[in-house]
Amino acid sequence: MWSVQDIRERLRALGARPKHELRVLRLWAQAQPQDSGRRALDSFMPTALRDALPQLSQDLAALATLREQHPAEDGSARLLVGLRDGQTVESVLLPRDGLCVSSQVGCAVGCVFCMTGREGLVRQVGSAEIVAQVALARSLRPVKKVVFMGMGEPSHNLDQVMEAIDLLGTVGNIGHKNLVFSTVGDERVFERLPQGLVKPALALSLHTTRADLRAQLLPRAPRWDPQDLVEAGERYARATGYPIQYQWTLIEGVNDSDEEIEGIVRLLKGKYALMNMIPYNAVPDLPYARPSWERAAAIARTLHQRGVLTKLRQSAGQDVDGGCGQLRAREVMQRVK
Numbered sequence: 001m002w003s004v005q006d007i008r009e010r011l012r013a014l015g016a017r018p019k020h021e022l023r024v025l026r027l028w029a030q031a032q033p034q035d036s037g038r039r040a041l042d043s044f045m046p047t048a049l050r051d052a053l054p055q056l057s058q059d060l061a062a063l064a065t066l067r068e069q070h071p072a073e074d075g076s077a078r079l080l081v082g083l084r085d086g087q088t089v090e091s092v093l094l095p096r097d098g099l100c101v102s103s104q105v106g107c108a109v110g111c112v113f114c115m116t117g118r119e120g121l122v123r124q125v126g127s128a129e130i131v132a133q134v135a136l137a138r139s140l141r142p143v144k145k146v147v148f149m150g151m152g153e154p155s156h157n158l159d160q161v162m163e164a165i166d167l168l169g170t171v172g173n174i175g176h177k178n179l180v181f182s183t184v185g186d187e188r189v190f191e192r193l194p195q196g197l198v199k200p201a202l203a204l205s206l207h208t209t210r211a212d213l214r215a216q217l218l219p220r221a222p223r224w225d226p227q228d229l230v231e232a233g234e235r236y237a238r239a240t241g242y243p244i245q246y247q248w249t250l251i252e253g254v255n256d257s258d259e260e261i262e263g264i265v266r267l268l269k270g271k272y273a274l275m276n277m278i279p280y281n282a283v284p285d286l287p288y289a290r291p292s293w294e295r296a297a298a299i300a301r302t303l304h305q306r307g308v309l310t311k312l313r314q315s316a317g318q319d320v321d322g323g324c325g326q327l328r329a330r331e332v333m334q335r336v337k
């Protein structure tokens with residue numbers, strides 16, 4: 001695992017002063033070559049640092065390399081990203097200059113409908129590897145928004161994710177509300193995020209309004225009563241001025257009932273919130289089905305009419321054989337064959 005702090009220490013060992021450190025980190029996060037505008041800075045840069053820049057650039061580029069790219073018709077593209085130790089994660093280029101990044105290899109939460117959850121946690125993704133996913137994506141197209149909704153649960157890797165968010169929100173040229181921390185909910189998130197220099201927007205995976213069903217669907221997520229989770233989210237939304245995005249993977253016969261619609265209205269009406277409904281993307285080995293688009297649209301319409309701001313979304317890249325984790329699962333299978 002490689003962190004931004006490791007890079008800072010390497011730069012300092014080469015004699016970098018704070019302005020040099022910031023410059024190297026900024027050019028990296030913005031996917032600009034380290035020698036851009038070089039003449040202006042050369043004379044002020046320690047010789048050891050200047051001489052080390054070509055190797056350093058190569059090492060930074062090696063933190064996240066493109067293994068596969070799967071474009072979809074909606075303008076998104078799933079990327080299989082290789083890390084330096086041979087592990088892989090997925091990033092997704094989203095329409096309108098967004099990028100979804102992974103914060104862990106695998107995930108310990110074990111959501112029953114998710115391919116990544118089946119693998120368990122393999123290892124943490126370092127803050128430098130998160131920024132490297134952004135730099136890699138920027139070498140392909142502009143990135144103005146970064147969502148932490150790929151493989152992994154960001155709150156289980158909080159220090160590294162916060163370090164990446166700080167860098168992206170300062171020298172990385174991403175607006176703070178365009179950094180979206182997505183979580184199943186963890187006490188530490190509500191303690192740490194308000195203290196950060198860069199305060200990201202928050203997305204909470206709700207999926208059901210019933211505590212018992214949530215415990216079944218998200219077996220190793222903290223046992224929040226959905227009402228308490230929404231109240232904690234509301235405090236963060238009021239403190240930051242950004243609405244909470246609630247994520248709801250809509251699964252036929254599981255969480256698409258009229259009872260759930262009533263529950264959502266009860267929890268979210270009048271809240272500073274946006275409900276993102278994403279019809280489930282069926283995975284061959286898992287016993288869950290996607291509801292019809294008509295049913296999903298009817299639910300979204302009802303919620304909207306009853307005072308809950310709701311968006312019905314297609315999950316990005318679904319026509320390229322990919323709910324989150326499928327590209328990696330396929331690649332791992334090929335490796336062990």
Ligand code: SF4
Binds near residue numbers: 111116152
């Ligand atoms: Fe982990 Fe997210 Fe998959 Fe749940 S949906 S297992 S939190 S990666």
